[in-house]
Amino acid sequence: MGYGDVEMIDANGIRKDGRKAGDVRPISIELGVVPVADGSCRMRWGTNDVIAAIYGPMEAHPRKIQRQDRAVLDVRYNMAPFSTSDRIRPGFNRRSREISKVTAEALESVVMLELYPRSKIRVEIEIICAEAGTRCVGLTAASVALAHAGIPMTDLVVSVASGKINDVVVCDLNKAEDNYGEADLPMGVLPNTGELVFLQMDGDLSPEEFQEAWDYNMNAAMVIHEYCVEALKTGRYPQ
């Protein structure tokens, strides 16, 4: 069985989990779930369950990582050993290093780091349960947690992935679609300006398919942004 062989969308455009091509999985957001952190957020997105916690700004150690004109973001993305059906070996690996790096770079474009020279802001992203698109959930949760911690930011970052299954472009891939689909396009968007701060692509998309996936991501990001703002104002979404 190869990529594209598994039927994941029917002739009416309905996916295995009952969603249409442009639908996003159900999302819930809860703030302040880690009392000892300066800001925290738990985001459930489909079966994904992610906790992001923010500590700082604090003095950056070791001193060699300090920047004289700005703070540094120390992002740690980690999947719990029990987060997937096969146990994951605990600790850092190549994949988590890569996701930590791209998450930090996406967040650096919105956090006003210049206000805290020589400091460090620790961002801990813990994946409790993984379905698909954990990097998107982690980035969005981290952005909401930063706002919750009172860190000055020019915008929130909302991340969502679209992809291709059975030659059809769909929004927000689930596990089966991610595993057996033909392409995956995660994006990080600044909803208030429409700017892009994070983009990766796995697989092949034609220019038309790319445009379609782009549009799905942009539309979904605007909707998810409203959920995040609602959560920041009231402490949770949905109420």
Place this chain on the structure above:
Amino acid sequence: MTEKKNAAGPQDKQRVTRLVAPGEDLGNLEGHELGHGVIAIDGRIRATKNGRMNVNGNTVSIEPRRTAYVPRPGDLVIGYVEGCTNNIWFVDIGAPFNAILPMSLGPSKADFGGTRSVIDIGEAILCRVQEVEETHSSVVTMKGMGLRKIRSGAVENIDPHLLGRLIGKQGKALRELKEESECRVIVGDNGRLWIDGDFNGTLEVRNRLRSLTAEAKAVTLGGVA
């Protein structure tokens, strides 16, 4: 949006509040001044913090939900000694960086190497921020009236942005709290309070702090969750 009217004067008639999230568009910059927690991008005012927007006169600002203490010269602060060398104490004042207390600005004379005999690690002190560098490093002093090592009572914390509510207009709320609890209460600008009094009085002040924090978080009261 709510309009607040009271006897404080005409400027309060223009005061409006609303909850905002970072990046939210707060309107046209023209005719407005930027206060805390807002920036101007392409002629529009944008929020940089999660909290309550205040429009006071023509100044737009945000009262943040949470904020880190950033020291300013002249601030009265309560700190914990975290370390020391032969002639310097390092003081945790709740800011991103520890402050320095040189022996020359300490409470009393000590021999070179005798810092721990004057103030030991873990002890609390009442001090004043003397100097803050651009890099946020700060120097505190204990030379001044009332500045001392804290030997009795309890030290409590609240978020620095709630100090205004605790103190009240011209210190009225704090004065009433002191009278009711019969405690000496010294409020540090870094959100730490020194409460010195009997057990029941200390408990009363603690309850007041707890209810103040809860009130600020209650959505129904116009606060931010």
